Amino acid sequence: MMRVLKSREMLVLGLLVAMILAVATVNKAVLYPITLINIVNSSIFLVLLAIGQMFVVLTRGIDVSVGAIAGIAAVIFGFALNDGVPLPLAMLAAMLTGLVAGAVNGAGVVFVGIPPIIMTLSTLGIYRGLMRVLTGGSWIEEVPQSIKALAVTRVASVPLMVWAVAALILVTAFLLWRIKASRFFYAVGDNREGAYLLGLNVNATEFAAYALSGLFAGMAAIVFVGQIGFVPMQTGQGQELKAIAAVVLGGVSLMGGTGSIWSAVIGALFLTAVDSMMIFLHVPGSWNNAVAGAVLLAVVVSDYLIRRAVRNRQLARRAAEVLGAEAEPATGREVAS
Amino acid sequence: MTLPGWSKSWEAMLAAALVAELAILGMISPAFLNVENLLFSTSDFAHVIIAAVGLTLVIITAGIDISGVSVMGLASIVMGLAFVAGAPIGLAVVVALATGVAAGAFNGVVVSRTDVNPLVITLATLFLFSGIATGLPTLLDLLGFKAYGAGGFEAYQYEGITGLPKSFTWLGTGSLGWVPVPLIVTIAVALVAGLLLARTRFGRFLYFIGVSAEVARFSGVPVRRTLIGVYAFNGLCAAIAGLVLTAYFTSARSDLGSEALLNIITAVVLGGTSIQGGSGSVLGTFLAGLVLGYLRQGLLALGITSDVVPVIVGALLMGSVALKIGSAALARNRANRAATESGRRAVAATAHPD
Amino acid sequence: MAGHPHKGNPNAAPLVALRDVWKVFEGVPVLRGIDFEVRTGEVHALLGGNGSGKSTLVKILSGAYPPTEGHVEIGGRPEVLPRPSEAHRQGVYMVPQEPHIFPSLTVLENLTMGLAGGRARAEEARRIAREIGLAVRFDAPGGELSIANQQLVEIIRGLLRKARVLILDEPTSSLTRREVDALAAEMRALTARGIGILFISHRLDEVLELATRVSVLRDGHFVLSTPADGLTADQLVEAMLPADYTPATPGAAAVLPSGDPVLEVRGLTGRAFRDVNFRVLPGEVVGIAGVVGSGRTELAEAIFGIDPDVTGEVRICGRDAPARAPRSCQAMGLSYVPEDRHAHGIFLTLPSAQTITAGLLALGRRQFLRRGAEDGLSGRFIDKLRIKLTSAQQVARTLSGGNQQKVVLAKTLAPEPRAVILDEPTRGIDARARQDVYRIIRELTAQGVGVVVISSEMGEVAEISDRVLVMRRGRMSALRAGRSSVEEISAATFAHVCGTPA
Missing domain, CATH: 3.40.50.300 (P-loop containing nucleotide triphosphate hydrolases)
Structure with missing residues (x-):
């Protein structure tokens, strides 16, 4: 598990720490534990969306519907709570909603063959529209205290919700490490044809990725409702792009096959932290997006430059091996010009 | 089998769908079929078609540019800020268009110089451009520029810049005879793009790159220059869309158009352009844009909540692509079966010569 | 062994x-x-x-x-x-x-x-x-x-x-x-x-x-x-060897090539080849024999400017071509038919006529397409190279391998090059199409074009080359002047086991 921490995840984590320390030279308040806890607390929604997104991107797909799935799952969650469904059952309903919505994406991509961006863009519209139709376009308010308590109750000054998400991440990471089939996501994304020839079930792997993406969006919805205590129509809006940005920033390549759950976690933390840092630097919040975009662009472009340099060196070394091994003089005459 | 036949038939289907849609909406609500209403309701969605036309050219190269929606807001706020900083309105418009071209060209440079997926690049610049658009007013204050009125530029950050001259808002609200100006601008942009695509070498290169950038390179096509050009053109289209929308709302805002992404991409794909590149047409995008736009208008006219519109748009997008995949698979199966049959006969003939 | x-x-x-x-x-x-x-x-x-x-x-x-x-x-x-x-x-x-x-x-x-x-x-x-x-x-x-x-x-x-x-x-x-x-x-x-x-x-x-x-x-x-x-x-x-193979007469070239070289390569070194020297005269066919992995395709791509990361000198029609790109090579008179037809040669999903005119279109200065001129050009090449298709608008993917290759040849020849490099020109095409390709090569040399044919099929190299070069593990050597037999070429190509070189 540590091996995957070596590369891009560490780079971005380093950047994150460096950024926080740099800001600390201007404003020490950024290093107060409560500040850091708050950053983490406000990142967990995006973290969950990003983890789901990671499965899809690993298989060389993309899911732009995660924000909308979170929205519709939040609505189902809110309805269930307000109808007096016990909290655990309501949570289950939210997750199931996400799972089904993700499975629909998977079915369209895998079994019909619709390109991922088209399929999930379609369901982005459909789920967001359904969300409005279900609620009649109005917010769901006054969700019960039981769920809000999760967000407000603190254990060792950290909200219960953060503990829960942290546990979830560790359990997921452990499962991904233990369950061998989790490597299929990498294999399929890296070399679909090769994975098929090796006998892997490529279709099931891709389908599972979309379903998992939906499931995590459903869990993100629970976090969202717990944290703000109602379900606005904007739930999850624009978050799909942030989730993609987070996983790419953390080192999951859109060409598939590379990255890890830590990519998603660190990428999402970074994007959230950028927003907070701006506040501590007294930079108007209007610049948040510009900074996030510039960081993402800089990271993917420098990643490209590094990859290119490494590949060139490998090719040159390989060519030297092949040429050098054949040092004997060639037969026949050299052609003089 | 020839290509033009197929693509023409898709456009014909769209035209038929448009007529059928208008007929059905007209039957339910005769008021909707009023010519003036039909013409003027295009102003609500002209910006979507303009942006979609530019994006069509990019998607034909097997690329994508989702940052266009941010360029719309960026062009809008740049125009407004230039105006309140004292520039003549004409100059302000030119500066805004140049900003759009520059933003697009920036995308093009990064796309053509790296192997990073254009979706990631333009996702980054989607944030970058929208951040610049929202941050620009405070930056100008910081740099000591002076604006009319109190509060400096920052005052314009959230409520937008109003008080734009009539000569500009005419772009969004005026008309020439019966035809509203946004529709004229849309048709003009579509004509230019259509001409570029079908009648120029540049347009042919776009298809070449979309089918195979490698084959294009081996054939001597200047791939990088062409890509920078097409992303710049898309930036220009997005800027025009942003300005038309600004004029229509008579207010320059940095967040203009940010909701339009789904509609823009849907118009392109529903218009028959393949997301994998190498095929597509401006006429298709234009027709699909009308189909989508009138759908929204019509449902509103029927008193149906606009909430279901994205559901229908999403279903149309998914359905149209599924339909194409299905019909292509059928055609391929039929061709393969025929070939196998004649192959068997040929094999039998060689195996048992008479 | x-x-x-x-x-x-x-x-x-x-x-x-x-x-x-x-x-x-x-x-x-x-x-x-x-x-x-x-x-x-x-x-x-x-x-x-x-x-x-x-x-x-x-x-x-x-x-x-x-x-x-x-x-x-x-x-x-x-x-x-x-x-x-x-x-x-x-x-x-x-x-x-x-x-x-x-x-x-x-x-x-x-x-x-x-x-x-x-x-x-x-x-x-x-x-x-x-x-x-x-x-x-x-x-x-x-x-x-x-x-x-x-x-x-x-x-x-x-x-x-x-x-x-x-x-x-x-x-x-x-x-x-x-x-x-x-x-x-x-x-x-x-x-x-x-x-x-x-x-x-x-x-x-x-x-x-x-x-x-x-x-x-x-x-x-x-x-x-x-x-x-x-x-x-x-x-x-x-x-x-192909069934229709007719052995060449070793020793003598059919037409004596003469004049200043149309392509000259001096000391070219890249990742997969080292210090390659050769030149091509107008009207001659230079065969380069080499198996897959010998560096032959990398060499061709380096000459044509696909891979600019090489050292050495290339002269096209007597002019130095230091910084090469496919376009500048074509402008100077050198064209290239790549080894991998589908990946590098032909626009599979477009009408065949568009591939045929692509090379000339990229080379010209006109910004607007001229339908008439394009139809004329593709029509001329369809006749000249005997390309079999239902119409010039037939999608290239539905053509047979041989006709696809002829479409690529048409694209390459339309700018009227003085030197042409053909990389595995008969790969995966049937016997009749192969004979057509050989005929096209002969017509080119008759017009004074210098042709380089790269091939791993020794019979092909022997049949059509006036002079044979051998590429082995990144190094090039020449056989004796004039035509060579299959045996000579094979011996040099597989030299380190097959014993006696020519």
Whole structure:
């Protein structure tokens, strides 16, 4: 598990720490534990969306519907709570909603063959529209205290919700490490044809990725409702792009096959932290997006430059091996010009 | 089998769908079929078609540019800020268009110089451009520029810049005879793009790159220059869309158009352009844009909540692509079966010569 | 070289066999009544030129394609192999030419990918890896494996699946000599365990060294299938020659080329080749013979400016071309027909006429298309090169391989180049189209165009070249002036085993 921490995840984590320390030279308040806890607390929604997104991107797909799935799952969650469904059952309903919505994406991509961006863009519209139709376009308010308590109750000054998400991440990471089939996501994304020839079930792997993406969006919805205590129509809006940005920033390549759950976690933390840092630097919040975009662009472009340099060196070394091994003089005459 | 036949038939289907849609909406609500209403309701969605036309050219190269929606807001706020900083309105418009071209060209440079997926690049610049658009007013204050009125530029950050001259808002609200100006601008942009695509070498290169950038390179096509050009053109289209929308709302805002992404991409794909590149047409995008736009208008006219519109748009997008995949698979199966049959006969003939 | 310690037992039932297998693609028979066996303990070499049906045969054996007619037999029983995993279950495993390595997974994960079973399976993988001699850290990422070790990983994958038949598809094409020797030792060890190996290679020396049995495919059927004992390279070369091959008269060129060179290469060095010198005169055909992996395609791409990362000098029509790009080369009078038609030559999903006019269009200055001129140009070339299509607008993908190649030739010749490099110009096309390509080459030289033909088919090089150069492992050498025979070319190309050079 540590091996995957070596590369891009560490780079971005380093950047994150460096950024926080740099800001600390201007404003020490950024290093107060409560500040850091708050950053983490406000990142967990995006973290969950990003983890789901990671499965899809690993298989060389993309899911732009995660924000909308979170929205519709939040609505189902809110309805269930307000109808007096016990909290655990309501949570289950939210997750199931996400799972089904993700499975629909998977079915369209895998079994019909619709390109991922088209399929999930379609369901982005459909789920967001359904969300409005279900609620009649109005917010769901006054969700019960039981769920809000999760967000407000603190254990060792950290909200219960953060503990829960942290546990979830560790359990997921452990499962991904233990369950061998989790490597299929990498294999399929890296070399679909090769994975098929090796006998892997490529279709099931891709389908599972979309379903998992939906499931995590459903869990993100629970976090969202717990944290703000109602379900606005904007739930999850624009978050799909942030989730993609987070996983790419953390080192999951859109060409598939590379990255890890830590990519998603660190990428999402970074994007959230950028927003907070701006506040501590007294930079108007209007610049948040510009900074996030510039960081993402800089990271993917420098990643490209590094990859290119490494590949060139490998090719040159390989060519030297092949040429050098054949040092004997060639037969026949050299052609003089 | 020839290509033009197929693509023409898709456009014909769209035209038929448009007529059928208008007929059905007209039957339910005769008021909707009023010519003036039909013409003027295009102003609500002209910006979507303009942006979609530019994006069509990019998607034909097997690329994508989702940052266009941010360029719309960026062009809008740049125009407004230039105006309140004292520039003549004409100059302000030119500066805004140049900003759009520059933003697009920036995308093009990064796309053509790296192997990073254009979706990631333009996702980054989607944030970058929208951040610049929202941050620009405070930056100008910081740099000591002076604006009319109190509060400096920052005052314009959230409520937008109003008080734009009539000569500009005419772009969004005026008309020439019966035809509203946004529709004229849309048709003009579509004509230019259509001409570029079908009648120029540049347009042919776009298809070449979309089918195979490698084959294009081996054939001597200047791939990088062409890509920078097409992303710049898309930036220009997005800027025009942003300005038309600004004029229509008579207010320059940095967040203009940010909701339009789904509609823009849907118009392109529903218009028959393949997301994998190498095929597509401006006429298709234009027709699909009308189909989508009138759908929204019509449902509103029927008193149906606009909430279901994205559901229908999403279903149309998914359905149209599924339909194409299905019909292509059928055609391929039929061709393969025929070939196998004649192959068997040929094999039998060689195996048992008479 | 070394003897053949493990010959197949002719009396045992074959491990895997094809019985009267036909395969038809798009109405074109690719395999015609194949009977083929791999027996326990043998190394069965499969040879054949490009387009002879080798890869189709292998794909049927490994479950990637179903045969059109006939069937696959495993251990004497007819079997249906609907997908690769079923072939694995039946003990047949193919090691692909490009090993499927997952770079971000560990070596151990790469080894056991797709297999059930936890710790025990991992232990087994480690044990087999040790036996095979894969000496790397098992927790290192797969991306760090050398090509030779990647191949070992594939072989171990096969052994973990209890494969009794291993298919090695051109395993040596990107290996160094030392790595080839190690692989050869490995193959002998495997056959000693009773495994049957199907070995595909372009390198006759290795075939003669390793195989216990050799089969040669040509135009979809076997023209030779015999024990390797006593077989010579000349016999193999002869078997692989096209049926319509007419031997060239060595020594004399048909027309004496003269004038200033249209293409001159001096000291060109790149990643895959070193210090290459040659020149091409107007009206001559210079053949460059070389097998896959000899650096010939890399050389052509470097000359044409596809890969600018090289040192050395290139002159086109007497003018220096220091910073080259495809466009500037074409403008100076040099054109190139790439080896991989689909990846680099033709716009598959566009009307054929658009590929034909692409080169000239890219070269010109006009910004607006002229329909009439385009139709005229494509029409002229369709007639001149005898391209068979229903209309100039027919989508290129639906053309036969030969006609696709002619479309690429038309694109290349439209700018009226003075020098042309043709890389494997007859790869995967039928006999009549091949003769048409040769005719086109003769017409070009008659007009004073200098032509370079790069080919791994020795018969082709001998038949059409006025002068032959040989490319071997990145170095170029020349045969004696004038035409050369197949035997001379083969001898130089495979020099280090086949003994006497010309």
